[in-house]
Amino acid sequence: MGNQYYMDFEKPLVELDKKIEELRSLSTDTIDLSKEVGKLEKRAEEMRHRIFANLTRWQTAQVARHVNRPFTLDYLNLIFTEFVELHGDRNFGDDHAIVGGLARLDGEPVMVIGHQKGRDTKEKVFRNFGMPNPEGYRKALRLMEMAQRFKLPIITFVDTPGAFPGIGAEERGQAEAIARNLREMACLTVPIIVVITGEGGSGGALAIAVGDRILMLEHSVYAVISPEGCAAILWSDGTKGEQAAEALKLTASDIKELGVIDEIVKEPMGGAHRDHKAMAEALHEALARNLKELKNLPADRLVEERYEKFRKMSRFVE
Known part of the structure; x- marks a missing residue:
């Protein structure tokens, strides 16, 4: 990706990458610097491998939030065909933090729903930083019910810091909208595949994450609260996110x-933000493989196994 944004722990790579770009720009038909470029690229790749093989949990959270990380609309363009976006919850309005609609995966019709963040300031505000209001979750549910009627598999992409906590969202029933989605998704008789692509934040994520198969990208995160929010509650200090x-x-x-x-x-090495196409290819394979397995299961077994799957997600210590 162009205009690469480097995270703090990637600083050792900055000078190397700059040097590689400089040598590439100086290389001409008469001055061949490809050998020198190759050596530096090998060094950079080795350094990147060392860095990303030993990420702390806080560093992983930074990668999951990277501004160039592929979002739902990126995956729709790279993996699916014939996408037709559907808008609105037929009750209050259209929430731009959640996108969804009909598409084809390898020619098969599916319903795709996901959180959508922005990259520049204007887009971030338009998408409300990927934090849905109740109408976003109600739109998602409307599309899932449509998928149920037409017997279409559902694929969701999760990438949100959490549901929007504003007063208006609470007044319009944020908690009820999330709870209803959890209940209804548990009962749908079509295959549901969930992918945590970036941040999986609390109920804001779970509202579209009840599925038969739950996939998670290598450098994504999934938790009941953001590290900063957790630190603010536990230690009254949001700057202790790394500890949280x-x-x-x-x-x-x-x-x-x-x-x-x-x-x-x-x-891909260095994170999904470095190579959208390679990330999409890996995810495409995983989606196609899991969907093929789920399509062979009868509807009643799908619902039963989904129920049992979530019932097992707890541990008791005496």
Whole structure:
């Protein structure tokens, strides 16, 4: 991706990448610097591998929030065809923090729903920073019910810091909208595949994350609260997010160990934000494979196994 934004822990790579770009620009037909560029690229790749093989939980949260990370609309363009966006909850309005509509995955019609963030300031405000209002969750439910009527598989992409906590959202029934989605998704008789693509924040994420298969990208996070929010509650200090992230155990490997997700989808080296196309190809394969398995299950078994899946997501210590 162009205009690469570097995170704090990637600073050792900045000078190397700059040097590579400089040498590329100086290389001409008469001055061949490809050998020197190749050596530097190899060094940069080795350094990047070392950095990303040893990320802390807080650093993983930073990767999950990267501004260039692919969002739902990016995946719709790269994985699906014939996408037709559907708008509105038929009650209050259209929430731009959630997008959804009909599309085809390898020629098969599906319903795709997901959170949508923005990259520049204007788009972030338009998408409300990926934080849905109740009408967003009601729009999602309307599309899921449509999928149920037409027997279409549902694929959701989760990437939100959480549901919008504004007064208007509370007045319009934020908690009720989320709770209703949880109940209705548990009962749908069509296959549901959920993908945690970036941030999976609390009920704001779970409202479109009750599924038969739950996939999580390698550098995404999933937790009941953001690290900063957790720190503000526990220690009255939101700057202790790094400490809270360790306590929350919010990485894909943590969540897989807890049995909350089914599969971790590997990201390109350096994170999904570095290569949207490669990330989409890996996710495409995982979606197609899981959908093929789920299509062979009868509807009653789908619902029963989904119910049991979520019933098992708890541990009791005496």
